[in-house]
Amino acid sequence: MILLRPIQEADLPVLQQLGNIPGFINLSQDVDVLKEKIQASIKSFKDENRSKSESKYWFVAEDIKTKKLMALSMIAGQHGTQSSPHFFFQIGTEEKHSKTINTGFLHGTVELGYDTDGPSEIGGLVVDPEYRNTSQKIGKQISFVRFLFMAMYRQKFKSKIIAELLPPINKKGLSPLWEAIGRRFTNMDYWEADELCQKNKEFILSLFPEGKIYTTFFSAEARNAIGKVSKDTEPVLHMLTKIGFKYVNQVDPFDGGPHLWANSDELLPIKNTRVLEWSDSNNHSSQLKESGLIAVKNQTRDQFASMCVEIVIDNKKATLFDESQRAEVEKFLKIKKGDEIYFMPF
DSSP: OEEEEEOOGGGHHHHHHHHTSTTOOSSOSOHHHHHHHHHHHHHHHTTOOSSGGGOEEEEEEEETTTOOEEEEEEEESOSOOSSSOEEEEEEEEEEEEETTTTEEEEEEEEEEEEESSOOEEEEEEEEOGGGTTOTTOHHHHHHHHHHHHHHHOGGGSOSEEEEEOOOOOOTTSOOHHIIIIIHHHHOOOHHHHHHHHTTOOHHHHHHSOOSEEEGGGSOHHHHHHTTOOOGGGHHHHHHHHHHTOEEEEEEOTTTOOEEEEEEGGGOHHHHTOEEEEEOOOOOOTTOOEEEEEEEESSOOGGGOOEEEEEEEEETTEEEESSGGGHHHHHHHHTOOTTOEEEEEEO
16 A cells, blocks of 8 residues: 655655656755755644745655655645746737738747746656556555645645646757747756756846747747647646646746646545545445545644545445455554544545
């Protein structure tokens, strides 16, 4: 079985390993930086931050038998403040027409925008390739645990949620959009700029061009990268749009990856989350089983734990469909008969 829990200091080696997976670009390879991320997450779960913008919650998926970490994901309490805005390119079009020569064109445009009172953000999703596309649905578990946590602690997050998805990177490991705009106005490599952006975003507002930029001037490769996702990210895009996220013609100003937005109240996993009573009744006659994540209602954030199980629900009471799992589930989630639990169906 898989335990979904907050990241711990002992998880550093695995964080380094997962950060080396090709196509996952959100983690620095600097050990000190990774340690800072872990400490920031621990502090967030302990509710020691003064604001949502300081809170970043990292989750891991652990095989309880082998103790191996299989995946991780993250929620940022707020992405975009006065001191560190949320930047994006707004995608648009502009029509040009000449009566004299009876010729017209429809040009694509991008325009830099920013938000100083930004949304909560889900991100940092990575699954060890060995555990992708398995019957355990590790990717779905590590993704949905974020929505379960938000459903349990709504006051810690904004009403709007954003997901920034990875675009295709070319064979040279470069971002075509960055080569078309970012490099020309900053004289920086993509990876250098991306790392600096995590510490200080001033250079974006100071150096990026203002007003509309016509994509007509871009290479075909750069134009085609805008709003697209990499092949590995396509399942994530499908999953997020299916549960309520929408593309609103905004992309990352560095690489052109799409920004998906949602109202937290309208996301299906959050809307469908229920509070049930944990029971040990095993009378499953004429009752259908449901699969989903469970977590104890009255637990402290730093002790948060969840598992994906099959349960049978009868009169708001939940019991395991497979009784052979009871000892492990109750041990790792610290559940006992009569406790209230949150249940988020898949």
